[in-house]
Amino acid sequence: MxxxxxxxxxxxxxxxxxxxxxxxxxxxxxxxxxxxxxxxxxxxxxxxxxxxxxxxxxxxxxxxxxxxxxxxxxxxxxxxxxxxxxxxxxxxxxxxxxxxxxxxxxxxxxxxxxxxxxxxxxxxxxxxxxxxxxxxxxxxxxxxxxxxxxxxxxxxxxxxxxxxxxxxxxxxxxxxxxxxxxxxxxxxxxVYPEMRIYNNTLTYGEVRNSKASGYCLDQGAEDGDRAILYPCHGMSSQLVRYSADGLLQLGPLGSTAFLPDSKCLVDDGRGRMPTLKKCEDVARPTQRLWDFTQSGPIVSRATGRCLEVEMSKDANFGLRLVVQRCSGQKWMIRNWIKHARH
Structure with a gap:
């Protein structure tokens, strides 16, 4: 054929x-x-x-x-x-x-x-x-x-x-x-080259923080640009994928080129709150890259800051995602396909 x-x-x-x-x-x-x-x-x-x-x-x-x-x-x-x-x-x-x-x-x-x-x-x-x-x-x-x-x-x-x-x-x-x-x-x-390939995935699933039991990293509003913490439910808005390239993506897979792909978590160094952007739209590629190991911190390669959780009366459920100087918080992800080589 x-x-x-x-x-x-x-x-x-x-x-x-x-x-x-x-x-x-x-x-x-x-x-x-x-x-x-x-x-x-x-x-x-x-x-x-x-x-x-x-x-x-x-x-x-x-x-x-x-x-x-x-x-x-x-x-x-x-x-x-x-x-x-x-x-x-x-x-x-x-x-x-x-x-x-x-x-x-x-x-x-x-x-x-x-x-x-x-x-x-x-x-x-x-x-x-x-x-x-x-x-x-x-x-x-x-x-x-x-x-x-x-x-x-x-x-x-x-x-x-x-x-x-x-x-x-x-x-x-x-x-x-x-x-x-x-x-x-x-x-x-x-037959179908338009299908997206995710074979560089190291780990995927729900991501939880040691400081916020029962809450998971979530893409938040579908048309928004802020990741949030939300009670864990295991649905696609809480699908986190960490790739061998260091991308941390949130949301449902865009399984073909005809569908939008999941967004990248970004630390642009300008504020304390991480953003979600289309991976191809990130101005500096290093801003979308993270280091992550099981039961360890999630560290931005661009700024050296850590993704962490802080208590806030103004945030949903009293919990806010921030990027700040690392304080030792640990993150756990549910499923590993293969472990990164360091």
Whole structure:
């Protein structure tokens, strides 16, 4: 299969009225929703198209129905529901990537119709979040190779003892080997290069301070520029990622180039409060770099000051984040992928 270019560029070229009428082959539809595997429930148009463009090439296909067809492609006819080991119909992105890896392709057929008949009783209980995570982790463990950590990061759960029993995947791994499927790296390079790569992550998860038990580092208001301390809840606003480059980023992952990425914590040396900025917008790159070790301080490489917590009647919950002369406060982060080399 020849190497693909930008999906967004290909999409706008491919979705011409003539091609819509006769059907077309386009990698974006198979790859575009893969972010569902990373961050279930986020919203983005297929292949980076605007909402208008996406509506202009309707397929009449619902994701669960497509997923069932894809599972058949992978040698799983008769599976219920959809795929062995999955408790709900899988996110089409996770299985769609597998189709590409195993020599198939995803196609947009605008005149096709796929029916999806709802069951009167669902085969899972009301906690769909648990089963969505379970499916995502199964797909990650079987198909994503060294990139599987991205799924755990997106859900903000540990890679060891994640609290989700995703079952035995040995048969799925054997199927992949039997079909001689390509690597996930090949998929990223040839089908969906727009996906962001976070393989330089050393550690991720909730970050707590020794002086503020029960409170976690939080991105605060989504459109704001101030990190805060907030009661720990483990959701994506409290996802902190520390990279081998020394970046300390807060908030949900921007899993594709079509979504905003998490912001960098910055000490510009001008005030006592750290700011959050788009990493590429930081004037001096060293202002966004930090040194961090487990149960140790978080130190700005630009100023030598420490990220610390101070008591304040004016702050939410009486706690304020500041950068100041180091006083010995310690920070703990939940999950380590690999330890930094010093």
């Amino acid at each position: 020849q190497k693909r270019g930008s999906l967004a560029r290909d999409a706008k070229a491919n979705f011409s009225p003539a091609r819509r009428r006769r059907g077309l082959q386009h990698p974006g539809e198979g790859a575009g929703p893969l972010w569902v595997t990373w961050d279930y429930g986020a919203g983005v148009s297929p292949a980076g198209l605007s909402s208008e463009e996406a509506l202009g090439c309707r397929t009449g296909v619902r994701e669960p129905g497509v997923s069932c067809v894809l599972c058949s492609h992978l040698g799983e006819e008769g599976a219920a529901p959809s795929c062995p080991g999955l408790r709900i119909c899988p996110a089409v992105g996770g299985v769609g990537a597998a189709v590409w890896q195993c020599g198939g392709s995803m196609e947009v057929l605008p005149c096709s119709r796929v029916a999806h008949i709802e069951r009167t009783r669902k085969p899972y209980n009301n906690d769909i979040d648990y089963y969505a995570k379970r499916n995502a982790l199964r797909a990650a463990e079987v198909w994503m190779d060294d990139f599987k950590s991205h799924v755990y990061m997106a859900w903000n759960i540990p890679m060891t003892n994640p609290g989700v029993d995703f079952g035995d995947v040995s048969e799925r791994l054997a199927l992949r080997q039997r079909l001689k499927c390509r690597s996930f790296k090949w998929y990223l390079e040839n």
